[in-house]
Amino acid sequence: MAITTYSELKTAVADWLNRSDLTSAIPNFISLAEAQMSRQIRHRKMVVRADATLDTPYFAVPSDWKETIRFQLNTNPVTPLLYVTPEQLLEDSQVYSAGGQPMFFTTIGQQFEVLPQPDGSYDAELLYYAKLPALSDAAPTNWLLTESPDIYLYATLAQSAPYLKEDERTGIWTSLYEKMVEDMRIADERARIGSSKLKPRLRTFG
Numbered sequence: 107m108a109i110t111t112y113s114e115l116k117t118a119v120a121d122w123l124n125r126s127d128l129t130s131a132i133p134n135f136i137s138l139a140e141a142q143m144s145r146q147i148r149h150r151k152m153v154v155r156a157d158a159t160l161d162t163p164y165f166a167v168p169s170d171w172k173e174t175i176r177f178q179l180n181t182n183p184v185t186p187l188l189y190v191t192p193e194q195l196l197e198d199s200q201v202y203s204a205g206g207q208p209m210f211f212t213t214i215g216q217q218f219e220v221l222p223q224p225d226g227s228y229d230a231e232l233l234y235y236a237k238l239p240a241l242s243d244a245a246p247t248n249w250l251l252t253e254s255p256d257i258y259l260y261a262t263l264a265q266s267a268p269y270l271k272e273d274e275r276t277g278i279w280t281s282l283y284e285k286m287v288e289d290m291r292i293a294d295e296r297a298r299i300g301s302s303k304l305k306p307r308l309r310t311f312g
Contacts, residue, residue: 140238154235156168164218176210177230192213260282268308
C-alpha cells in the first residue's frame with residue numbers, strides 16, 4: 107500500500123500495529139512524531155526566506171520558525187547580523203546605547219532583538235529552518251511524507267509505544283527511523299554539493 111496522504115498513513119499505522127481500536131489515538135501518534143522530526147531533521151526543503159523591515163529593536167519570529175540560518179541587512183553591500191547570546195546583547199547595549207545600523211541580534215522567547223536600535227528602516231532578510239508542516243485532513247500531505255513516507259511511518263510507530271505500553275517492536279521501529287533519517291541527511295548533503303569538487307582555499311600567514 108502506498109503512503110502518500112494523511113489518511114493512508116493512519117491506515118498503514120493501524121495495519122502495522124494490527125489494531126482496529128486506535129482511530130482516535132493514531133492522529134496523536136502522528137503529531138508526536140512530527141514534533142520529534144521537527145527537532146531532529148534539517149533538510150534543504152525546510153529552508154525558508156522571509157523579508158522584514160527593521161525599524162524597531164524587537165519583532166516576532168515567523169510562526170513556522172525553528173532555527174535561524176542567516177540574518178542580514180540588504181544594504182549595499184549586504185551586512186550579515188552577528189548572533190550573540192541575550193546576556194552578551196545586554197552587555198553590548200551599554201556600548202551601543204545610541205541608535206544606528208543594527209549589527210547584532212539575539213533570540214528571546216519568540217522574538218528577535220537587534221542592536222543597535224535601528225535609527226531608521228532597514229530592509230532585512232531572514233533565512234531559517236521552518237517547522238515541519240503538520241498533516242491533517244485539511245492538509246493531507248507535505249514534502250516529507252512525499253519524499254520519505256518510511257520516515258513518517260517508523261516515527262509514528264515508535265511514538266505508539268508509550269500508549270501501547272509493551273511492544274517488542276519498538277526498538278526495531280526506532281532503529282529504522284534513525285537509519286532512514288541518516289540516509290536522508292546523506293542524500294540531502296549530496297544533493298546540495300552535487301558532483302562538484304570543493305576547491306581548497308589557500309591561506310598564507312605573515
